[in-house]
Amino acid sequence: MRLNQVTITAPDLDKAWDFYCGIGLIPIVDSRPRYIRFLCSDGGSTFSIHQGATPGSGTTVYFELDNLDERVGQLKAAGFIFTSDPEDKRWLWREAELFDPAGNRIILYFAGSNRLDPPWRV
Template sequence: MNLNQVTVPALDVEKSVAFYKTLGLELIVFSHSRYARFVCPQGDATFSIHEVEALPQGCGVTIYFEEVDLDNYVEILQNKGILFNQLPTDMPWLWREAHLEDPDGNQIILYYAGENRKDPPWKLK
């Protein structure tokens, strides 16, 4: 099995498209301001946005995007006006993470985990 895509809700798809393009995703589908799909700059995954009349309540969605040169990438995004809730921080689970939100409040974690993403020291045998 391979993960094809993740889709997040948005009240204003056009506003979200601009945001995710700023993050570096490449827009490949845009239909009538109700749906958009991106391809990630690395790997084979896609990411999409669909229009909703109301956002889900509660914890919502958390999206993780891995970036090898995380600190530099965050600095580039800050220079483009992207605001962060947490700047790159070493976490106890051996990932370095920066936290932000998209225009609809979906949580985004930009991170670098290296080999610890799939092979942490506590991995099940």
């Protein structure tokens, strides 16, 4: 089984478009104002946004980057606001946090082999 896509809800797809293109996703469907879809640059999965008045409460999306610190620096220089800079977590991932224009929590991270094979794996 492969993950095809994650879909979230946002009230303003123009703002969402700018945000997700800005962090590096590749647009593949533009059906604004109802729906947009992006290709993740590595791995073949996709990410989509459906227009809705109320974004999903508690939504968190993780995007893994091999060059996390460098990319966060580039995004900050481009005006993106992070609520936390890259930091090593006790679960052996390095993460940085920001929020999209609809309030969805976005984690940019690097886990390497610990993504699927942490030392405590069952």
